[in-house]
Amino acid sequence: METTFPQPxxxxxxxxxxxxxxxxxxxxxxxxxxxxxxxxxxxxxxxHVQEDVDTEDAARRVIRAKLGFDAxxxxxxxxxxxxxxxxxxxxxxxxxxxxxxxxxLDHSQVAETLPVEDLPKLPFDHDQIVAKAIERLRSKATxxxxxxxxxxxxxxxxxxHGIYQxxxxxxxxxxxxxxxIMEQDIIEPIPGQFRTGAHRPAQLYRLTHRALxxxxxxx
Amino acid sequence: METTFPQPxxxxxxxxxxxxxxxxxxxxxxxxxxxxxxxxxxxxxxxHVQEDVDTEDAARRVIRAKLGFDAxxxxxxxxxxxxxxxxxxxxxxxxxxxxxxxxxLDHSQVAETLPVEDLPKLPFDHDQIVAKAIERLRSKATxxxxxxxxxxxxxxxxxxHGIYQxxxxxxxxxxxxxxxIMEQDIIEPIPGQFRTGAHRPAQLYRLTHRALxxxxxxx
DNA sequence: TGAATAGTGTCTTTAAGACACTATTCA
DNA sequence: TGAATAGTGTCTTAAAGACACTATTCA
Numbered sequence: 001m002e003t004t005f006p007q008p009x010x011x012x013x014x015x016x017x018x019x020x021x022x023x024x025x026x027x028x029x030x031x032x033x034x035x036x037x038x039x040x041x042x043x044x045x046x047x048h049v050q051e052d053v054d055t056e057d058a059a060r061r062v063i064r065a066k067l068g069f070d071a072x073x074x075x076x077x078x079x080x081x082x083x084x085x086x087x088x089x090x091x092x093x094x095x096x097x098x099x100x101x102x103x104x105l106d107h108s109q110v111a112e113t114l115p116v117e118d119l120p121k122l123p124f125d126h127d128q129i130v131a132k133a134i135e136r137l138r139s140k141a142t143x144x145x146x147x148x149x150x151x152x153x154x155x156x157x158x159x160x161h162g163i164y165q166x167x168x169x170x171x172x173x174x175x176x177x178x179x180x181i182m183e184q185d186i187i188e189p190i191p192g193q194f195r196t197g198a199h200r201p202a203q204l205y206r207l208t209h210r211a212l213x214x215x216x217x218x219x
Numbered sequence: 220m221e222t223t224f225p226q227p228x229x230x231x232x233x234x235x236x237x238x239x240x241x242x243x244x245x246x247x248x249x250x251x252x253x254x255x256x257x258x259x260x261x262x263x264x265x266x267h268v269q270e271d272v273d274t275e276d277a278a279r280r281v282i283r284a285k286l287g288f289d290a291x292x293x294x295x296x297x298x299x300x301x302x303x304x305x306x307x308x309x310x311x312x313x314x315x316x317x318x319x320x321x322x323x324l325d326h327s328q329v330a331e332t333l334p335v336e337d338l339p340k341l342p343f344d345h346d347q348i349v350a351k352a353i354e355r356l357r358s359k360a361t362x363x364x365x366x367x368x369x370x371x372x373x374x375x376x377x378x379x380h381g382i383y384q385x386x387x388x389x390x391x392x393x394x395x396x397x398x399x400i401m402e403q404d405i406i407e408p409i410p411g412q413f414r415t416g417a418h419r420p421a422q423l424y425r426l427t428h429r430a431l432x433x434x435x436x437x438x
Numbered sequence: 439t440g441a442a443t444a445g446t447g448t449c450t451t452t453a454a455g456a457c458a459c460t461a462t463t464c465a
Numbered sequence: 466t467g468a469a470t471a472g473t474g475t476c477t478t479a480a481a482g483a484c485a486c487t488a489t490t491c492a
Contacts, residue, residue: 005265054302
């Protein structure tokens with residue numbers, strides 16, 4: 001059975017967040033083909049109906065092509081659509097966002113990592129996609145364990161404190177943060193493991209759950 | 220310029236919430252064409268690229284066709300996609316949800332209004348769409364003025380109290396609810412207007428803003 | 439020792455929740 | 466008057482936020 005309607009173009013675009021020099025950054029791609037060839041844009045591409053099980057699968061394929069590995073955290077963001085957002089025709093782009101721990105990035109491979117405060121003008125409606133992704137990240141950072149997925153598997157409480165401040169864009173009291181995060185039961189100390197330096201050694205922690213945990217209240 | 224990729228089918232599906240007999244309900248449609256002809260399902264349809272500006276516009280068209288008027292509150296929910304969700308082929312459905320004040324419904328026109336607790340098995344992945352819509356509604360009801368869009372433009376504080384309880388599925392203390400809702404500045408009394416009955420007359424209110432207002436804390 | 443980061447105790451302010459009370463209408 | 470809904474005051478408990486303090490390491 002076939003439909004009689006002409007169908008729009010179907011694609012995915014990905015917003016890849018990471019932390020570089022204590023700043024929230026995006027990983028961008030230089031477009032290899034027209035339109036906007038040579039410009040910096042969000043990594044994306046058409047849905048391959050022969051190959052992809054669903055659009056999330058398409059997003060994973062795009063990310064693997066760009067980074068060479070799977071993102072530890074990937075979530076659907078929003079779907080952007082319309083007559084004019086792409087010069088090739090009426091299109092639907094299902095946008096995803098992912099969190100990439102800096103420790104996984106080989107920066108010789110992925111050069112185009114730019115602070116979100118300092119992005120160039122992006123083609124298509126990618127500025128809008130980025131704005132929505134940042135808004136979602138900030139909002140979820142307030143009410144969940146989301147920011148922890150920007151850290152490597154093992155981290156200190158100070159690392160976590162810092163990443164919450166960077167994703168939320170606010171200062172958080174150290175003592176209150178520690179009290180509240182420990183009440184959430186999202187992390188556990190690794191017995192006997194500490195990070196050392198020219199100061200008191202810091203207890204190392206890991207996530208207790210692999211999945212995102214929502215909080216009842218703000219952190 | 221054209222793409223070489225075969226494109227998936229593009230459609231929209233809508234979850235229409237309303238309140239009937241103090242219960243949260245969905246407005247369903249009986250399918251006029253195969254597949255699943257004659258079955259109850261979410262109102263939906265293909266994107267019409269000649270006619271629709273974007274998928275939200277397509278959702279509005281679908282709702283107008285079903286109800287005869289525009290929904291006061293409409294928001295994109297999530298995009299469902301994949302090889303197998305529709306027998307007609309690889310498809311993308313951009314799902315929307317809308318809030319419909321019962322006062323706008325002519326129940327002779329729209330017969331298929333069923334409590335969310337008492338829905339039949341729906342075709343395709345519509346059960347999944349409904350589950351996600353209810354989850355979103357409950358979550359937003361806790362942190363915003365969203366439930367007010369299920370009421371007519373003029374209502375009492377008790378009406379609002381009831382609709383918050385129904386959308387959240389919990390009991391809320393009357394006094395605390397009143398204190399908190401008045402702090403949010405989302406409603407204003409209509410001077411000199413009261414609803415009367417066999418009891419003390421109740422002050423009538425209206426929303427101060429036409430748009431949804433998020434709250435800092437839970438209501 | 440001082441610098442640096444780690445980690446805790448506690449006080450004040452604010453919000454949440456419970457609940458009892460008063461108010462106004464109609465039958 | 467009592468039944469019904471409207472609307473308020475206040476007390477207790479819990480959370481949020483601020484801030485000062487102690488702890489441990491290395492140079």
